[in-house]
Amino acid sequence: MIEAHSPELLYLLSGDPAELAEMLSQMRPVDVAEALSRLQPDAAAQLIKALPFDLVVQVFDEPELEGRAEIFAKIDAASAAPLLEAMSADQQADLFRELTPAERDRLAKPLDATTRSSLALLLRYPPEVAGGIMTTEAVTVASDWTVEKTLQYIVSVGGAKETVYTIYVLDAQQRMVHVVSLRQLMIADRNAKVLEVGPQRVPLTVKPTTDREDVARLLSKYNLLAVPVVDDDGKLLGIVTVDDVIDAIVRETTEDVQKFGGMEALDEPYMEISMWSMIKKRAGWLCALFLGEMLTATAMGYFEGEISKAVVLALFIPLIISSGGNSGSQATSLIIRAMALREVTLGDWWKVASRELPSGIVLGLILGAIGFIRIMLWQQFGWYNYGIHHTLVAVTVATALVGVVTFGSLAGSMLPFVLRRFNFDPASASAPFVATLVDVTGLIIYFSVAFIILRGTLL
């Protein structure tokens, strides 16, 4: 909440109620939600009283309405109960996740038994899995119904369901045996059994514990508008709809990008998170990386003698280690994304390594050649004097680059596998993480190469 009071809304609030209703009927619920998000909770609660109930329900069904919990806290229990009852099940659950335990009790008490049990079911799962983003409001029909009866049923309940475009057919034991789309029903013979409409395949389902990323992949691959969530007995628990999946994909991507940048995911929009929260999210990884990077100082300590004998070697340290970090960052971003898309699985590590090793060598040879030419040119034209052994220095730098870039590609591509193997999130293999890993090793490679090539001359 950046602005305490939005002047337009306060104007509306104080104006003619008929004018307000007219104006709001032109707005879509999500736009009303965004406008309300900019108000203080008590101002929002006050405005809500002036709005038609149906609109308020739609507004509260929008995840874009920030601070729903705070607004609810300002609404008396008598007005809150019907509103909560009318919200869609997945949004009820989202709201309850944000509430304090005391508020939960206050608001849950007046709810009817069905709502309470649906809420209890949804709250059992975290929002990262299908059970946590599903809704219980699916259109379900019995397997002996006809198409005509099903269509009439949809007309009668259509307003209250999250989606009416997919219909779930249950047998007498409430197990889901068939899925049919409204489109298929509409073009089917009205007297046919609903069970006979559409392709006769085993329906696609997910478990309540299926990761939301896998749910998204399934919906996207099969172009579904919703996917049913079933328990181990095949009973229908709920459905995950495509709009919730898009929200989940966007959130997941944001987290992955931020982790790849080398920090904890913010969980809030950049412009809205407080500066201290942001610093906390960044400081953790930054300190961890710093501690890791301290090993470079230790490694360099071992080579202090070499550096003092051949200061010229120090000049190329940033160039060499950063090249390894860059090639590592490339490899890591490729593998993290390929893993997220399930193009690459844990078992593919060997295939990946056998691509990254030759790629790294080629890339290293390219950079090595450029580095060699750079040193020889500068020496030739007198732009810098690398000493009498400049050719050997150039060879050292070029050779080290091949080694470091190859190591970078290999380490960068393998790190996500190692993390996944030990059940960490492969997305934690951030660019800075890889760079740190490669910096330490890169120094050792560089000075070892220097020791071999320059022994007896510079060293």
Added chain:
Amino acid sequence: MIEAHSPELLYLLSGDPAELAEMLSQMRPVDVAEALSRLQPDAAAQLIKALPFDLVVQVFDEPELEGRAEIFAKIDAASAAPLLEAMSADQQADLFRELTPAERDRLAKPLDATTRSSLALLLRYPPEVAGGIMTTEAVTVASDWTVEKTLQYIVSVGGAKETVYTIYVLDAQQRMVHVVSLRQLMIADRNAKVLEVGPQRVPLTVKPTTDREDVARLLSKYNLLAVPVVDDDGKLLGIVTVDDVIDAIVRETTEDVQKFGGMEALDEPYMEISMWSMIKKRAGWLCALFLGEMLTATAMGYFEGEISKAVVLALFIPLIISSGGNSGSQATSLIIRAMALREVTLGDWWKVASRELPSGIVLGLILGAIGFIRIMLWQQFGWYNYGIHHTLVAVTVATALVGVVTFGSLAGSMLPFVLRRFNFDPASASAPFVATLVDVTGLIIYFSVAFIILRGTLL
């Protein structure tokens, strides 16, 4: 195409056609498409002949079918025309984009005039904008139709349209004046005019040139199943459906992640791209970064005298410059993502800078403190000897860290703005790009601080 021939499919191909048809009727079109993708184009073309026409159309409508163009090249023109004609408009366009000009001419010739003009329209736009991912197969009705007439019309054309769940109402001049959902129609009075059903708002639309990311944001925000694409006169050109938007989001994210890793987007799955293509995509940026990083060698050249006087300074070079790169990488990933989500726009650069400056200072102070303690502890316990001026060295490192980390946060957060300002993709502000930028500046900051603090003692 990793495997030349899939044994199961070849078995099916040689077996009983009835058995094959039975088996395939259990498979979903996208799964058949994935199986065909693993075959050589001529084997795939051969198998297609044995499949029912309706299934083949559905399979060719799946973007998951790789090498569609190559398979089409193996099908004679007489069989290709009806198949192409039956494909959905957006997939026809996608296919044509992959074809060689000669193949385009061969396949376009037998198409009927309507298909050809729809194809010409779609091919006018690149796949990054609404016009390039839309389809022309929307359900459109005249504004004087009743609900009953509209529903009957949907029943009659339902099979041929991309989606029947959103109905577009056109006036006599073919301008889109109203959008109504099938759900709203079903629960409405059958004798009402279609124009009167649903909220009376100006419909949400996009232009054919609207970026696919903005289309995705609109669909996701308003929970739409499709969004209409209209020209400047308000005429309906086509619709973009939610499944195409999900594909677009996933592709866009992949590109952004790879760019952030410091390379060109691969445009192909990691496991499928040839090693040389991948090396080419990586080498460009790697060389550019290497050339930039060469400035570190130049910068270090200026400080060679200082280093030879105080080799101890060299020990902390990787630690200091990498810390700047890490904080820069964090800031860049935050801003790139916030820009992609439109949370931050070009005009917000000042707000961002005024958050990143204090954040950078705080983060720098934290790392500086750790660095100071590290040096003093090692000296204290005799783990390393930083010389008699070790306290001054520790102060130098700590001060340089504050400067470098602050500069990193600021540079990392501003780089995406600079790129966008000059019409480059802000996603090109990769972690390695930022690290390179900060490495060069970091060295100058470090040695300047050293010069001020250590003059008269070590230097």
